[in-house]
Amino acid sequence: MKVLLANPRGFCAGVDRAIEIVERALSKHGAPVYVRNEVVHNKFVVNDLKAKGAIFVKEIEEVPEHQVVVFSAHGVSQQTRKQAKAINSTIYDATCPLVTKVHKEVVRKQKQHSQVILIGHKGHPEVEGTLGQSNDHEQVILVETAQDVEQLVINGSVSYTTQTTLSVDDTQDIVDKLKEKFPNIQAPKKDDICYATQNRQDAVKTLMKSADLLLVLGSRNSSNSNRLREIAEKLDMPAYLIDGADEINPNWLVEVETIGVTAGASAPEILVQEVINYLYDHGATEVLEVSGIQENVHFSVPETLR
Template identity: 50%
Template sequence: MPRRVVLAAPRSFCAGVERAIEIVERLLRIRSGPVYVRKQIVHNSHVVADLESRGAVFVEEIDEVPMGATAVFSAHGVSPAVRSAAEHRRLDVVDATCPLVTKVHVEARRFAARGDTVVLIGHADHEEVEGTLGEAPGSTVLVETPEDVARIEVADPERVSYLTQTTLAVDETREVIEALRARFPALRGPGSEDICYATTNRQNAVAAAAGDADVVLVVGSDNSSNSVRLTELARRLGTPAYLIDSADDIDPAWVTHAAVIAVSAGASAPPSLVDEVIEALARLGPVTVEEHSVATEDVHFALPRKVRYP
């Protein structure tokens, strides 16, 4: 049957992801030895596989990197303990941490230094959260849901501040903040939202596109927080939604009776994967493609000095 494909925009790569990938690509060109990357540079299996094919070596921990070698910290950031371990091994470190994640780290140190208990809203075991918790481990507590707020203990209810992971669902995070304000009226937060512009824009785009769609397809790997949040958001709005790593994951049964298919992609998913999804849908029948944009992104982050060309 003829179908209409609505592309939610913005989608795919954000400035922080583009910066992190370019850092590794440039190092592979200008360094003679192996380039090691701690964790996945961004949470997308296709990006990692592509960089591996060009010579990047991905490791889980710093102690897997040979003494004195080149090491890249991923876009999600690391804790001070990881930085110390890299210094101990005399590694030539190039930091690909997204500047918006670095902002949260700076806030964590500042809030803890003024004597606050810092409540970090985020998902346990996510690399970004692990790095932020490591900035002030003695002063920071993690919460994921409004229910968690009732269980936390603080030294002084008048000195509580909050931070958030940059890739959370905006509406769900708002509920947690409201619970925190209800329990701690003197609660203080960051000067500007920690959930990044790219996460917010992609969620707004999916929300706008999902209303008229019969199904939503979100391109992204299953360990990508912002991709998972897009899928969950569409479902909360009442539209069936599926997270797919590539066009190969599309089940024709999902779209057999769909006249309108909304397509988005997480901030770590390459734009080429969206093109492949459209091609796959076209093989199932005639499609017309239109773009629904809610924002224009023109953010650019400077590269570290070590990888800037002369």
């Protein structure tokens, strides 16, 4: 049995930065540090930070006054920012800069009196944060599918933006529908789907030309990890999203000659190595790195934490 490792895989620059912000805040202030939502969507990472003194909360109301608060990589609404300031907290913003770019785009378009359409998944923290950038008079409209586009009735200027962790192919279908319905719709200056999401999806497409099965390291609530699994499934290949090697079912490996392994942008490399060790113990004879795009993006932490 042969194992093919996708490249690139695992942590992206935004995730690296978010984790570093929490760790530096703990080092500077000591425990506890309150983190609004999971800083990144990965069980292993969250549990590790909990052990170091991070407390994860759903709402700012759960945070006592005068505490340290970190906003997650997915971003937060303007309302959440106001709530954090109101309790006199020390705030560190771990929002991925690529998500911040989307937030700024929403604000800019609304100032130009353009109706903003957001392509994304309802209930995802990033989507909630982006919807929360809108002013009181003009709400951002959320679109999840190409079918949703057909229900839209908009007069005047219209523009769109997207969640950063979507399927590139599925999003293009929705964008095509929007352009068909609103020929003058304004697109973002640069694609909103982040470089890491795109690169990991392209790597899986390459991988699945040679693999019979795909294992994706990533948590169930990780949007970009789910999209990686879906790529293989759309090719009628078996694919499994797992948090670690202990979730592998040996029956999956029966009569499989080549296994593809990748990791979502919030899954650490240590989990990939544990899977490799498991596969060696269950019949793998060689592990090959598949060549792919080299990523050299780095996002700096806030100056106050340097």
